[in-house]
């Protein structure tokens with residue numbers, strides 16, 4: 001059978017592919033179907049047809065898979081925030097483990113690597129310590145809101161996959177603790193009532209751009225970061241006052257300002273409006289100060305499992321030199337410092353390096369130092385070969401110049417931490433010329449999404 005765009009096809013789902021879509025085969029031709037899972041039988045509408053595969057959406061669920069559960073969130077199936085709520089948790093964990101293993105097999109071209117069962121997240125909901133909600137002048141309506149006369153000129157919430165300019169007016173997100181939802185709704189009411197316009201993601205005009213919330217799990221305290229297009233203290237200061245008056249849990253309100261068109265909630269400038277300038281949280285025995293724009297693992301309890309795994313794979317004896325690439329606020333460096341001689345962290349973002357230094361002081365750690373700059377440039381300045389290299393790059397993985405420099409430096413051991421199995425596998429494809437991947441531990445930091453964090457232990461051959 002030849003599959004055509006807009007055609008409705010009946011098919012059985014045989015697997016879930018990397019990226020989270022269900023996989024069906026029609027006369028051997030691969031069809032990736034959104035919001036479906038192994039064991040489903042569906043009538044699907046083809047939305048895209050390529051030479052080797054097609055994409056489709058479920059038109060009707062004919063026979064539901066035994067892996068299906070009722071998603072508790074009303075936005076499930078519409079919101080891009082978490083797309084796997086309908087799959088039971090044990091199967092989510094196994095799909096993630098397999099995706100890590102398959103990435104190594106198909107991209108890094110190494111078979112038989114030990115990929116351990118995924119470590120589950122302690123909390124399945126309310127686990128995120130950071131949420132970013134977008135403002136938009138075009139609201140995406142849920143089916144029950146159609147033809148109700150609902151105002152579509154304002155939204156504050158999460159994106160619908162496939163549209164960049166329309167946003168759900170999210171009243172509650174189950175991935176954040178409940179107080180976050182109350183803050184979200186207070187900010188929404190304030191923005192709606194204000195005389196400053198909401199930002200248009202197509203027109204790039206308007207004032208209110210994003211709301212970013214951070215939660216300290218250890219202290220149950222919140223930071224509110226309001227992102228606006230221009231500086232206008234008269235517009236944001238009363239909101240800061242309102243939040244502090246209404247929420248005893250809110251200890252910090254900041255305002256990031258960005259004129260960039262990109263959909264990234266990071267300002268070129270930050271104004272500290274009220275309370276503390278940063279939030280403090282704890283992972284294991286250590287306290288960390290986190291600024292609005294610094295990277296901090298988004299699942300605090302999951303971070304402890306992740307760093308425990310890093311510590312186990314590092315297996316330090318006490319006098320080693322460790323290099324921590326992409327060190328963020330110094331969390332891994334601090335985690336390893338007591339069992340190392342010296343740890344040097346390399347990081348691009350200035351506020352993260354400032355936080356990293358403060359975090360060392362706060363935790364009484366005096367054998368870490370941090371170098372600010374792009375690793376492409378700063379790694380060249382390191383001449384002494386460390387015993388251990390920790391690499392924890394962003395989703396895009398390592399720049400190819402950095403991979404080249406790592407191979408030149410060639411430490412005995414590498415612990416590679418990754419939030420993207422595909423780019424980890426791409427980097428391993430280069431590193432395998434010198435290194436063996438001994439084992440990989442996936443750690444689930446992001447339940448109900450297809451994202452997976454993993455830690456790989458690499459040793460130098462020969």
Ligand SMILES: C[S@@+](CC[C@H](N)C(=O)[O-])C[C@H]1O[C@@H](n2cnc3c(N)ncnc32)[C@H](O)[C@@H]1O
Pocket residue numbers: 295296297326327328329330331332346347348349352373374375376392393394395
């Ligand atoms: C996945 S985070 C890891 C942070 C830290 N290891 C942790 O666990 O919190 C990646 C970090 O790499 C930094 N980064 C991204 N590109 C970089 C580059 N070219 N050079 C240096 N650091 C970079 C980001 O600012 C971010 O802090």
